[in-house]
Amino acid sequence: MIETKKALLESLLDQAIVLANNTDSAQLVSFTKKIDEIDPLQFFEAAKDQGMNRTFWTSTADEFCLVGAGTVCHLIADENRFQETEKQWENLVSNALIHNPYQTPGTGLVALGGMRFDPKKDNTDLWKKFKNSEFRVPRLTLTKQKSAFYLTINTEVTKDDHTGQLAHQLRKTAGCFLGYTNSHPVAVRLKQKEEIAPEQWKGLVKQATDKINQNKAEKIVLAREMRLKLSKQPAITTVLKKLLTSQTNSYIFAFEHDDDCFVGATPERLVKLEQNQLLSTCLAGTAPRGKTTAEDKEISKTLLHDPKNRGEHDYVVQMIKNAIKHYCLDIQIPDKPVIYPLKNLQHLYTPVRATLKNGYSIFDIIKELHPTPALGGVPREASLTFIREYELLDRGWYGAPVGWLDSNQNGEFAVAIRSGLIQGDEASLFAGCGVVKDSDPEAEYEETLIKFAPMLSVLGG
Template identity: 45%
Template sequence: MLHTQAPQINEIIEKAINQAQERNEPQLISVVDQIEPSDPFQFLDAGTSINNHCLFWRSAEEDFTMVAVGSAYKMYAENENRFKEIQVMWDNIHQSALTYDEFNEKGTGIVALGGFSFDSKQNDQVPWEAFPDSQMTIPAFLLTNKGPESYLTTNVLIFPEDHKQQIITQLSNHRETLLRAGHKTFELPVRTNSEEIDPSGWKKSIEQATEDIKKGLLDKVVLARELRISFNDPVQLAAVIEALAATQPNSYIFAFESEGEYFVGATPERLAKLDKQHLVSTCLAGTIRRGKTKEEDVQLGEELLYDPKNRQEHQFVVEMIRQAVEACCYNVQIPKAPVLYPLKNLQHLFTPVTAVLEKGYTLLDVIEKLHPTPALGGMPQKKSVDYIRTNEKLNRGWYAGPVGWFDMHNNGEFAVAIRSALIKSDRASLFAGCGVVEDSDPDAEYEETDVKLKPMLSVLGGC
């Protein structure tokens, strides 16, 4: 049951219309209500009946989930200054908004969710025609589950010519749909076909990369490949997200929509998290599979911890993140050695980074400095991205790009969009990559990408 009473909504909308008319420009309003505990997957499914622009985010380390439905405002930028341009748009829109929020919880009120492509200079659009270079959405409706508590944010962009009763009726109908959703059983898709895209050509690109590294053209590069699959029916978004949340408990679960297509995933890799001025980043690089027994699992973990190739790859990431964070933070803390980070199918080398953000900097400033890390691009950063653009066999689009959210309370979090798929109705493209150094073996790297595809394959028709 909503705690905010209907008469208050009437007054808020009337005030916003009057202000929009006085200024002759749109006025954003934001109202936060505490509601009864709400199932995020049922909310997501109900949301698709209102507006197919639905977004989802679940934290990897805390009981925190956001489900967004519709759009009050969208922010786009399409060049090398995209992070700064989004920040300027964000500052302008939220600073002039009328907000009604007695709770001030993170992830409530005016929140932007979305992401950025891996490479703003990539010209080839296939298969990412529906996704812009960057897109951050202030949703019309936002469910925020924080522990046992649920909040519903309603954001509306009011225009001078709007009619109060029409807006109130529409909001009431949509809220009723979202909050009175039943307990629907979701069905995962049945896979009918799969196609690996030029596996032999991809292995040859790994061979060529090792030769180029030996020649000194770069130190490391990450190369990705694509797997295309199809299904007997259009994919049910809520079914996939619910299954990912159940099977990947230590990962960030995300879904972002654009023009009827969905980019979804379960990524273990945080890029940066900001809680007020406290920043946390993650060095996650170096990968090996999980063992079938406890003894084998321990053995494989020890092998990963002491493997020179994986330790070198991990250290590349640590040093790059150190430099990026130190450029805009103080009190930077980094452990001397990595530990193991276990997932369902994989285990990684993991080093946390903590710091305090300097005043005058924002979370997007940090993301701009960090992206792409050597774990997703290579070393040196610019040379590796140029190399990927020229030599990789696919257009990454949002794969390996920063995805996440931020709010008006100086909180936010972005992850790296790996372990992911682009879903187009009854088809999907899955992506996986690996770090290439001078002694990389193409067959071994191919097997590593096979393992990295399993989290998404497990919910898209089985492995």
């Protein structure tokens, strides 16, 4: 059962009822309390038992996790999605009644969500449940920050609500989550997998290199799809558990809409903001891991000195630097990259740190950074036009910003790669690679096979 100071919760609800009566509209209330340790995956599974759509986000390196259960309100934007989402969020926060005595990022009022890679690309039925831009404020949010745990209850209060009854119901609902224990269902088997038009995709790589060699672009990132048929509908909790175990140094995420769930393990941070301190990541240039320590070191050394991969990485470094310089002060970028190792792959990595100027928000940065050269290409508009016209899939939320923000001016967004869209007992997996003037279609195809591996492995492949 949630431990609250009864008078404090009731007092907050009393204030909300008065405000709702004065405005003749529902009043959003957010109440955060520090709680005992709880397994985030159990909390996630409890939400399913309660019939609630779920959201999940964790940064394994930071020992940080957010789990959202249900939805108290949505932020949905089609046109001018960055500005409109920011406007809706600021309005929501300024009018909400928030009790949060903690300064911990991810506590207080929190919204989790994401957006489409390219709103100008025609939508398909594959992504019909996912909006152009959508963020949820959950009814219940669990926050884990290292060894500390917090529970936030969000509710809309009307003038006709009764304080005692509402407080009792909120505590009862929270108790169902905090006292929940259940074993996670067994994993599924992969029955069939189909690579969507692989030879046609290789032809598209050749078409892109021709365009690049005609000096109409410098780099074009092309993605492709693998469709899976599973033995039954997988338990998302089990999928997340496997990703948490196998994909260290990654952001593990899930955004659920009924039987559709977009889930993945991405190594690529787009931007992190704590108050005004900004951190972005240049992660471009890819190689496999070695089978032995000696082989792994040799591959790393080759990657660090490979002209194609270093050039691809430098594109991203310069793009991020130029994108944020108007919004930031004291930009700090190391002179050369280091190796960022994952289970199946290793990447070139350069961190970018800066101080955000007053008057700007995390959405200003996202708007400038998305899509990075690692997901779109160079120059941006030329590569996006090619992708929009010729790519063989609707990327939907793949390759796009996903993440969270809170009412204390903290937030973090990652690039949704190494991901898949699970739909009942089927799933679509997505992988891409950067095409440059000397790209070999067969080599690029092999690279995408490696990038399919994280999601394929947790779905029985």
